[in-house]
Amino acid sequence: MPINSFTDYPMSWKPDRDVLKRPFYLSLASLLEHDIINGYLAPGTKLPPQRELADFLDVNFTTITRAYKLCELKGLIYAITGSGTFVSPNAARSITISKDRISKECIDLGFAESFEQTNSIVAEAAKKVMEKSYLEQLFNYNEPTGIVHQKAAALNWMRAFGIHANTEHVAIVSGALNALTIALLALFEPGNRIAVDKYTYANFIEISKSLRVKLVPIPGDEHGMLPHELEQQCLQWGVHGVFLMPSCGNPTTVMIPDYRKKELAAVIRKHHLILIEDDVHAFLSAGITDDYGQPMYQLLPDQTVYICSTSKSICSGLRVAYMVFGDAFQEKIMRAIFNINVKTSSLDAEIITELILSGKANEIVAKKKQLAQSANLLYTELFPQPLHTGHPLSFYRWLPLPDKVNGSQLESYLLDKGIRVFHSDRFLSGAGTPDNYLRVALSSTNSLEELKRGLEILKENLRLYCG
Amino acid sequence: MPINSFTDYPMSWKPDRDVLKRPFYLSLASLLEHDIINGYLAPGTKLPPQRELADFLDVNFTTITRAYKLCELKGLIYAITGSGTFVSPNAARSITISKDRISKECIDLGFAESFEQTNSIVAEAAKKVMEKSYLEQLFNYNEPTGIVHQKAAALNWMRAFGIHANTEHVAIVSGALNALTIALLALFEPGNRIAVDKYTYANFIEISKSLRVKLVPIPGDEHGMLPHELEQQCLQWGVHGVFLMPSCGNPTTVMIPDYRKKELAAVIRKHHLILIEDDVHAFLSAGITDDYGQPMYQLLPDQTVYICSTSKSICSGLRVAYMVFGDAFQEKIMRAIFNINVKTSSLDAEIITELILSGKANEIVAKKKQLAQSANLLYTELFPQPLHTGHPLSFYRWLPLPDKVNGSQLESYLLDKGIRVFHSDRFLSGAGTPDNYLRVALSSTNSLEELKRGLEILKENLRLYCG
DNA sequence: ACATTTGTCGCTTGACATTTT
DNA sequence: CAAAATGTCAAGCGACAAATG
Numbered sequence: 020m021p022i023n024s025f026t027d028y029p030m031s032w033k034p035d036r037d038v039l040k041r042p043f044y045l046s047l048a049s050l051l052e053h054d055i056i057n058g059y060l061a062p063g064t065k066l067p068p069q070r071e072l073a074d075f076l077d078v079n080f081t082t083i084t085r086a087y088k089l090c091e092l093k094g095l096i097y098a099i100t101g102s103g104t105f106v107s108p109n110a111a112r113s114i115t116i117s118k119d120r121i122s123k124e125c126i127d128l129g130f131a132e133s134f135e136q137t138n139s140i141v142a143e144a145a146k147k148v149m150e151k152s153y154l155e156q157l158f159n160y161n162e163p164t165g166i167v168h169q170k171a172a173a174l175n176w177m178r179a180f181g182i183h184a185n186t187e188h189v190a191i192v193s194g195a196l197n198a199l200t201i202a203l204l205a206l207f208e209p210g211n212r213i214a215v216d217k218y219t220y221a222n223f224i225e226i227s228k229s230l231r232v233k234l235v236p237i238p239g240d241e242h243g244m245l246p247h248e249l250e251q252q253c254l255q256w257g258v259h260g261v262f263l264m265p266s267c268g269n270p271t272t273v274m275i276p277d278y279r280k281k282e283l284a285a286v287i288r289k290h291h292l293i294l295i296e297d298d299v300h301a302f303l304s305a306g307i308t309d310d311y312g313q314p315m316y317q318l319l320p321d322q323t324v325y326i327c328s329t330s331k332s333i334c335s336g337l338r339v340a341y342m343v344f345g346d347a348f349q350e351k352i353m354r355a356i357f358n359i360n361v362k363t364s365s366l367d368a369e370i371i372t373e374l375i376l377s378g379k380a381n382e383i384v385a386k387k388k389q390l391a392q393s394a395n396l397l398y399t400e401l402f403p404q405p406l407h408t409g410h411p412l413s414f415y416r417w418l419p420l421p422d423k424v425n426g427s428q429l430e431s432y433l434l435d436k437g438i439r440v441f442h443s444d445r446f447l448s449g450a451g452t453p454d455n456y457l458r459v460a461l462s463s464t465n466s467l468e469e470l471k472r473g474l475e476i477l478k479e480n481l482r483l484y485c486g
Numbered sequence: 487m488p489i490n491s492f493t494d495y496p497m498s499w500k501p502d503r504d505v506l507k508r509p510f511y512l513s514l515a516s517l518l519e520h521d522i523i524n525g526y527l528a529p530g531t532k533l534p535p536q537r538e539l540a541d542f543l544d545v546n547f548t549t550i551t552r553a554y555k556l557c558e559l560k561g562l563i564y565a566i567t568g569s570g571t572f573v574s575p576n577a578a579r580s581i582t583i584s585k586d587r588i589s590k591e592c593i594d595l596g597f598a599e600s601f602e603q604t605n606s607i608v609a610e611a612a613k614k615v616m617e618k619s620y621l622e623q624l625f626n627y628n629e630p631t632g633i634v635h636q637k638a639a640a641l642n643w644m645r646a647f648g649i650h651a652n653t654e655h656v657a658i659v660s661g662a663l664n665a666l667t668i669a670l671l672a673l674f675e676p677g678n679r680i681a682v683d684k685y686t687y688a689n690f691i692e693i694s695k696s697l698r699v700k701l702v703p704i705p706g707d708e709h710g711m712l713p714h715e716l717e718q719q720c721l722q723w724g725v726h727g728v729f730l731m732p733s734c735g736n737p738t739t740v741m742i743p744d745y746r747k748k749e750l751a752a753v754i755r756k757h758h759l760i761l762i763e764d765d766v767h768a769f770l771s772a773g774i775t776d777d778y779g780q781p782m783y784q785l786l787p788d789q790t791v792y793i794c795s796t797s798k799s800i801c802s803g804l805r806v807a808y809m810v811f812g813d814a815f816q817e818k819i820m821r822a823i824f825n826i827n828v829k830t831s832s833l834d835a836e837i838i839t840e841l842i843l844s845g846k847a848n849e850i851v852a853k854k855k856q857l858a859q860s861a862n863l864l865y866t867e868l869f870p871q872p873l874h875t876g877h878p879l880s881f882y883r884w885l886p887l888p889d890k891v892n893g894s895q896l897e898s899y900l901l902d903k904g905i906r907v908f909h910s911d912r913f914l915s916g917a918g919t920p921d922n923y924l925r926v927a928l929s930s931t932n933s934l935e936e937l938k939r940g941l942e943i944l945k946e947n948l949r950l951y952c953g
Numbered sequence: 954a955c956a957t958t959t960g961t962c963g964c965t966t967g968a969c970a971t972t973t974t
Numbered sequence: 975c976a977a978a979a980t981g982t983c984a985a986g987c988g989a990c991a992a993a994t995g
Contacts, residue, residue: 041984042983042984042985043984043985044984044985045984068958068959068960069959069960070958070959070960071959078985078986079985079986079987080960080986081961081962081985081986081987082984082985082986084960084961084962085984085985087960088961098959098960098961099959099960099992099993100959100960100961100991100992100993101958101959101960101991101992101993101994102958102959102960102992102993102994103958103959103960104959104960130627132626132627133627135625135626135627138622138623138625138626139622141622141625142616142621142622142625145616145621145833146616149609149612149613149616154609154612155605155606155608155609156605157803158602158605158608158609158801158802158803158804159599159602159605159802159803160597160599160600160602160802160803161803193660193664193805193827193830193831194827194828195828196825196826196827196828197660197826197827200667200826204696204697209676209698222824222825222828225821225825226825226826229671229822229825230671230697231676231698330828334625335625335626335627336624336625336626336627336829336831336832336833337625337831337833338660338827338828338829338830338831354692355696357689358663358689358692358693358696359663359664359667359693360660360661360663360664360805361661361663361689361797361805362803362805363805364660364803364804364805364831364834365803366612366803366804366833366834366837367831367833367834370833508963509962509963509964510963510964511963511964512963535979535980535981536980536981537979537980537981538980545964545965546964546965546966547965547981548964548965548966548982548983549963549964549965551981551982551983552963552964554981555982565980565981565982566971566972566980566981567970567971567972567980567981567982568970568971568972568973568979568980568981569971569972569973569979569980569981570979570980570981571980571981955995956994956995957993957994957995958992958993958994958995959991959992959993959994960990960991960992960993961989961990961991961992962988962989962990962991963987963988963989963990964986964987964988964989965985965986965987965988966984966985966986966987967983967984967985967986968982968983968984968985969981969982969983969984970980970981970982970983971979971980971981971982972978972979972980972981973977973978973979973980974976974977974978974979
């Protein structure tokens with residue numbers, strides 16, 4: 020029996036010790052999960068310290084450790100040595116971001132599409148592919164990682180971004196997320212840690228969670244992740260990898276300048292980290308900004324998986340992404356591709372190839388950049404921001420909120436007013452001071468007029484909501 | 487210090503205690519992994535019992551438990567309470583089966599393709615799709631799980647196999663393997679157990695391994711998995727799911743008759759298992775064999791994920807598979823799809839849709855069945871087998887070997903003679919008496935003549951090899 | 954600067970289940 | 975059938991590391 024009675028001790032969570040069945044830790048964990056999912060424990064709540072709860076329940080404190088650990092693995096809570104254990108901000112709901120159907124009336128500034136007005140050019144290319152003499156061969160099992168001429172076109176495409184490799188080190192997969200899943204499965208194990216920006220790609224957070232890969236948020240500034248902070252976390256935790264989007268961070272629109280890339284590369288090299296470089300926005304940065312330099316793959320070819328999706332730059336509906344990697348990763352990545360894809364549609368890859376080789380892809384990019392410029396101009400007029408805040412051509416913007424607001428409440432409030440946007444909480448990679456931003460997609464409306472209307476409604480309602 | 491000296495005790499593995507660093511269990515596990523990967527410990531070797539090795543190394547026996555456990559999770563070893571711990575049959579090499587390039591001279595009876603002679607029909611359908619008024623809309627982000635009319639066509643297609651559902655419970659994904667990955671990620675957790683046939687789909691074994699889902703092999707007879715054996719394993723271990731290919735098991739060609747489906751369904755219902763039903767071969771069985779009945783999904787709609795790929799039946803290069811599921815799984819599966827695919831190529835799905843709606847898909851199926859019949863006839867002439875051995879139209883056959891042979895040796899011997907086939911070891915889902923079979927694909931050669939030549943070479947060389 | 958709070962981790966203990974003999 | 979061999983698992987112990995005040 021415990022020595023003291025805790026009945027009126029201020030503990031945030033007092034599980035009923037009578038309902039606990041053996042094994043205690045499992046029973047306790049599912050009790051905790053239940054209470055979080057059902058909202059009895061609000062996000063951010065500090066749970067009782069392990070020793071205290073252990074005393075209360077009259078078990079050893081490491082039994083509590085185990086129960087907490089289970090819930091932490093599921094992403095329900097997080098623990099900070101020295102300060103305590105807390106309910107996760109996104110514990111109760113999924114942060115998965117997708118293009119699911121929302122009401123017709125609603126203007127979608129949430130899910131970031133890619134100015135789909137250019138798809139007529141894609142349709143033309145598709146028709147051209149139908150005339151190829153080798154059309155039939157696109158429908159069989161051959162060449163699971165892409166046909167050689169498709170890989171050559173891929174390299175041709177990526178050369179503009181500064182990628183130099185040979186076809187042996189390229190694979191064609193079914194989109195960026197597919198590439199990320201492959202990279203995580205091939206190169207990491209459950210329990211491994213990957214350093215990420217504090218705010219990062221929401222679907223990457225979700226995949227990591229489901230593959231039990233832990234994310235370690237690293238502070239950054241306006242030029243991206245801070246090298247010394249990364250270094251410190253490497254020393255502190257055993258960090259195995261880093262995930263970066265150097266050309267234009269999602270959702271923060273941060274572009275990492277060349278000097279910072281080099282500093283980060285030095286840390287990554289020193290600590291033998293695996294870099295996952297998601298360069299979907301390379302086409303927005305290479306050759307435009309002065310200090311672009313080159314992808315980090317070129318600085319660390321043996322430690323990097325470079326991922327370049329064509330969803331944003333060329334066409335979103337054709338699921339094509341290129342993976343570039345060094346010798347050390349080749350076998351593992353190839354095996355993962357066979358295991359989870361068998362192959363990627365050669366037809367999709369061929370249409371992208373046709374677009375690249377015919378020069379139409381560049382035409383599309385030029386158009387999209389132009390649309391992005393207009394959209395950003397519109398945005399800046401309504402939401403003035405300091406010069407050089409983030410990427411100038413980003414397909415979405417990162418809007419600081421004037422006040423401390425509740426993320427999901429604000430989202431529903433705005434949805435009710437006919438606007439879908441995403442609050443920063445959805446992009447939170449781990450514990451941390453919950454700042455307040457909105458990610459506002461500029462690339463998902465059918466026209467600039469619709470975008471303008473959407474932004475105006477957003478502005479007006481933010482004024483009303485935040486006062 | 488240990489009391490006894492074990493220096494000349496017959497232990498199969500004597501790690502050097504001096505190279506062990508703390509933490510012991512990690513150090514020991516990587517030592518063991520190294521010795522297995524490098525072949526110092528052959529597959530099947532019995533490792534020292536935990537207590538014995540613990541004594542030898544002067545640590546507690548549960549420290550050995552943990553080290554062994556780690557290696558077991560990686561699939562390197564397996565343990566049987568009461569008998570001991572053993573090196574896995576497939577520890578050192580991957581059993582991933584893919585269409586990687588093999589020499590031109592070689593006749594491929596290994597990787598099972600699907601009579602690719604029908605792809606000209608697919609090419610025609612693709613051209614038809616180019617004329618659709620809504621072509622451009624196939625290239626955007628909309629409808630991540632498939633456009634409604636595509637889902638309707640999917641249901642139309644599967645109705646012939648006995649599937650009845652509505653479009654809300656269907657999703658279009660990128661091939662069967664993609665569907666399996668989604669199902670495993672959505673519905674299972676690391677450490678969960680899934681019951682499978684002793685010999686099962688090799689890539690499923692590999693995905694399970696990488697997602698840390700354990701497979702429990704269940705004995706079967708000529709009509710498939712034995713219900714009472716499944717029941718017994720459910721009681722013994724905590725089994726969470728079952729994986730079945732009822733229409734034509736890969737690699738065994740076993741077709742589960744209706745009475746057996748019902749018996750199995752009863753066990754699955756009783757133990758609340760999740761059934762993953764891979765019905766890629768439905769088109770070969772529905773309406774052909776008398777005792778087909780219906781898919782198990784119809785018997786257990788709330789506990790089943792039904793997967794129907796069009797790779798074998800219609801076209802392998804267009805990566806399309808249909809998933810059908812009940813309400814209980816819908817949300818989890820949808821979320822997993824958004825997380826790992828974002829979406830599947832609408833273009834690929836549309837071409838398949840066109841093939842189905844125009845009736846060309848049935849034409850393709852008829853042709854493939856005809857080719858399969860001829861191929862099976864050829865096979866039976868050269869390798870006589872008892873009547874009613876497995877599925878009569880299977881795209882591959884399961885050839886019992888006359889003698890106890892080494893699997894990978896035989897594979898290389900035959901490869902050397904210009905024939906690629908896969909030995910049964912590649913399909914082994916867990917520990918078990920290693921029988922000897924070859925899976926001989928009948929559907930991967932460019933012509934029946936090539937197949938005949940291949941089978942003749944195979945027969946002749948098996949005679950020479952097995953004596 | 955230092956003690957306190959708090960979480961982490963590896964190892965040990967002992968009860969237990971299964972298989973073999 | 976009982977005893978021995980063997981692997982499994984939950985819980986406890988204690989050293990340690992990080993954050994707080």
